[in-house]
Amino acid sequence: KAGVTQTPRYLIKTRGQQVTLSCSPISGHRSVSWYQQTPGQGLQFLFEYFSETQRNKGNFPGRFSGRQFSNSRSEMNVSTLELGDSALYLCASSQGAGGNQPQHFGDGTRLSIL
C-alpha cells in the first residue's frame, strides 16, 4: 500500500500570498488530520476531516482552512501568509475518525515565508 503523500515537499512564498497544500491519504483511510510543526511551538493540531466533514479544529486563525474530497484527499489553504507561518505542515491519515487508532503521517510540506 502506498503511504501518505504530501505535495509539494518544499514551498517558498512571500508575505501576503496564499498557499494550498495537498495530502493523499492511504487507500481506504477516511480521516485526514493536519498539524503544524515549528521548533518553538512543536506539533500543533490544525484540523481533522472525516468523510468530507470537519470533525475537529485547533486554535488557529481563520486564515487556515481545509477541505476533504469524496476520495478522501485533503487540501489545506493558508491565506495572507505571515512570517510566523513558516513551518513543516504534516498530514496524517487513519481508517477511523479521531485519535482512537494509529495515525499514518506523510513526510510533510516545508513552507518558508520570505
Place this chain on the structure above:
Amino acid sequence: SQQGEEDPQALSIQEGENATMNCSYKTSINNLQWYRQNSGRGLVHLILIRSNEREKHSGRLRVTLDTSKKSSSLLITASRAADTASYFCALYNQGGKLIFGQGTELSVKP
C-alpha cells in the same frame, strides 16, 4: 492543558544501552500513543496503549501506562545508532483531538 510533558527533553546514550523516556499528563485519556520522527521526516507510529492497559511490547520497545499517576514511559532496549530520532507521546480523549507533547531528542552514539 491536555498536552503531555516529556522528560527528558534530550537524552544521549551509547549503542547497546537502554533508553527510557517519560510522558506525564493532567487530563483523562482514552489512549496514549508514541511516535518517532527522524530529522526532516514525518512521524512514525510506534505503540498505542489504551487506558485499560498497563503494558505493551513491540520488538525492542516497551511502553507502560499508569493512569493513577497519569504517566507513561517508553523503554528502548539495546539501542542502536538508527534509533537516533525525536520521540513524541500523544494523548487522545474520546471525541477530542490527538495532542502531541514536545518530544524527547534521543541521540545514540556508536
